[in-house]
Each structure stands twice: as structure tokens, then as C-alpha cells.
Amino acid sequence: xxxxxxxxxxxxxxxxxxxxxxxxxxxxxxxxWMLTAVPFTLLDVALSGDAxxxxxxxxxxxxxxxxxxxxxxxxYATLSWKRGGQTLGMRPWRLHVHGADGAASMGALxxxxxVGTLSLLCGGLGFWWALLDRQGLTLHDRLSGTRxxxxxxPPGVSSSGx
Numbered sequence: 374x375x376x377x378x379x380x381x382x383x384x385x386x387x388x389x390x391x392x393x394x395x396x397x398x399x400x401x402x403x404x405x406w407m408l409t410a411v412p413f414t415l416l417d418v419a420l421s422g423d424a425x426x427x428x429x430x431x432x433x434x435x436x437x438x439x440x441x442x443x444x445x446x447x448x449y450a451t452l453s454w455k456r457g458g459q460t461l462g463m464r465p466w467r468l469h470v471h472g473a474d475g476a477a478s479m480g481a482l483x484x485x486x487x488v489g490t491l492s493l494l495c496g497g498l499g500f501w502w503a504l505l506d507r508q509g510l511t512l513h514d515r516l517s518g519t520r521x522x523x524x525x526x527p528p529g530v531s532s533s534g535x
Contacts, residue, residue: 397462485517
């Protein structure tokens with residue numbers, strides 16, 4: 374296997390960077406979830422006539438709300454990955470998503486998002502996979518054919534941004 378000129382720029386990120394980027398992305402996603410919940414709440418008030426209760430647990434409306442929130446978060450992630458290779462939470466850590474052969478398809482990005490969601494629901498097992506993987510890839514990296522890479526700070530740029 375031959376080394377390319379950009380090999381030093383494409384190192385697998387540490388698990389801690391991945392988790393910190395995920396934590397950073399929680400905040401814009403939380404705002405999107407709040408916006409997504411508004412029409413569901415208004416619909417629930419219109420159907421029940423009572424504005425002083427919550428959507429019933431395990432009701433069809435609550436399941437639709439959860440599905441809507443998952444889809445909105447998926448749109449945020451996949452469109453960000455497709456447009457610029459990173460979400461807002463990935464920018465401070467200089468992380469980028471790439472396809473195995475360059476640009477990733479939307480299908481691969483949605484696959485990455487779906488497997489990453491399942492991984493989080495299973496206690497992050499797909500993320501912990503990176504500790505055992507020889508290349509430092511998570512399970513959703515492997516299964517979707519995408520890669521998360523860390524680009525080091527360019528030479529001559531200080532960490533304080535000055």
C-alpha cells in the first residue's frame with residue numbers, strides 16, 4: 374500500500390474527539406427538536422381541547438413526534454456532512470466525514486446516521502468499537518463505508534486562534 378501526500382492530514386480521530394463533537398452537536402439538535410415539537414403540541418391541543426397536559430406517553434402522536442425528531446436530526450447531520458463534510462459540533466475538533474472513495478453518497482450518510490443511532494441506543498457500543506479496531510474506526514464507519522478523519526491544525530497556526 375503506497376502512502377499519499379495527504380496521509381498525515383487524514384488521521385483517524387480519537388474517541389474523545391468524536392464524543393465531544395457529538396456533545397457539541399446536541400445543542401443545535403435540541404433546538405431543532407423544540408421547533409419540531411411545536412406542530413405536534415398544537416395538534417395535541419387541537420385534538421384534546423386541553424392546553425394543560427402533555428402528549429400521552431406511547432400514544433401514536435408521541436411516536437410520530439419521536440420519529441419526526443429523529444428525522445430532523447438526521448437531516449441536520451446528513452445535509453451537513455454532504456455539504457461541508459462536518460456538522461457544527463465537528464468544526465472545533467477539525468473532524469470531517471468522507472466516503473471511502475471520496476465524497477459519500479446520501480445513502481451512505483443516512484446509513485451512517487442510522488447505525489450511529491443504534492449504537493447510541495446500545496450504550497455507545499459502536500463508538501467503543503473504535504478502541505478495538507486496528508484503524509480506529511467506529512462500527513458506523515465500517516458499516517456505512519464512510520470515514521471520520523481529523524485534520525491537524527496547519528503549521529504556523531496557534532491553538533489560541535491569534
